[in-house]
Amino acid sequence: MKQAANSYATPPNTARFLPTLLDEASRPFRNGGHFAYHYARGKLSSDCIFRELLRRGIFPAEGRFLDLGCGQGSLFAWLLAARKLYENGHWPSDWAAAPKPLSLRGYELMQKDVDRASGAFGTNHPIVDIRQGDMCQVDFGQADVVTILDALHYFDHAGQTDVLKRIHAALPPGGIFLTRVGDAGAGLPFYICNWVDRAVTFIRGHRLPTLYNRKLADWVELLESIGFTIDAQPMNEGKPFANVMLVCRVAAKSAQG
Template sequence: MSAVLPSSTGTTGSAWRELHEAATIPYKKGGSFAWHFARGKLGRDPVFRGLLERGLIGAEHRRVVDIGCGQGLFASLLASMSQMQAQGRWPASWKPTPAAADYTGIELMPKDVARAEASIGHLQPTPKLVCADMCSAALPDCDLVVILDVLHYVNIEAQDSVLQRVRDALQRGGNPNARLLLRVGDASSKRGFAISQWVDRTVTRIRGHKVSPTWGRPLADWIAVLQRLGFSVQSIPMSEGTPFANVLLVADLEPSA
């Protein structure tokens, strides 16, 4: 598919509002909870717009693995971004994103997977939605892995294992621009981390899931483990407008890794 150049018209604010609407409409198919959750998550969580405005998802990141995908909101957002670019309404200041992402979402909770299938199962290309444990699920060769706020649900040893398997999947993919986007809580920021953990447990209950123990790390420890695995790491605060201690780690696989 030929590249579509971004449009020079329109503002990023209006473009984001259009994306928010387009990416959340499919969730009406999944029921009232799925729709309201999608609208709230995409509208209030700064990470999604932050990925766009910082150009962290490139057109070269076509094969996407979303670990802890929930109801597949990132897949719907990718499809909406592709459509906006094809229609020539993409802001010139935003980097082009994949024209037709090959998306694999991995989610432990069957209820979330069911909501995803009911809401976005019709998208083209068809998202692959896998109900499985991230600690054991097969990871396909890929260009981009997204892990937002889920690694703390498993212990430190399991976290390291998941990250190593992510590195291996990116390495097999052979993309020189292979990237991991990992959002974590910085446990060294005690107040913000405690608030984020409390909210996380509350949302887990609202979604109808059992609340499990969590394992956090200071930011320096997260960066160190990624560097040991052969990633170069940039950290970006990702709690704007919230009381949390969330940090987005942009981890690019080094050529020699």
């Protein structure tokens, strides 16, 4: 496993660009209602993972995306806005090129979130398709990038193993599975993170959840046993949490195939 140091330097051109990207990404949610709009703005501006995914160029140049536990589709709005600004030549010179999404499919358990996504993207969007579904049950089809941001720990360990195996099977050689998990071995930051998670989940209309966490080393061991290569990067900027972004790659085919 590769473990990267935290690097969150925000050069001036990035600081100037981010408000433009945020405006563009949150605009669709105006059609999804007051809550959808302000939730998207809050989430996209306060959670460093959205910026870092683009800045670090983690996704392939183009591809079919599948987001599991996608909520109202904030990640997809972010990717669409990024590509639009990039194609219009409005893009920080020190960022990787914005990926070109060929399709953006999402599954979300809560119908309320799916309704907000429909309000934002419409029900007949050329590439966005967000449906109500339980990731433990739906067919993933094929994708080049699969993402699960902060949603893997809501179901039990056997379910997690099954979902991760099916994600691996849905990806081609060179495909990427990107997730963020809490490191249950991190002590106090993990307990704070867990407490906040339970409170927010309750407020969002779920019952007080049982959360199925693992230590970082156990997540990595599981993912490697399934066939992924893992790059682990802390992803908490400004928050006393124990969140780690795991970039999990399926080995590319060798020259011999």
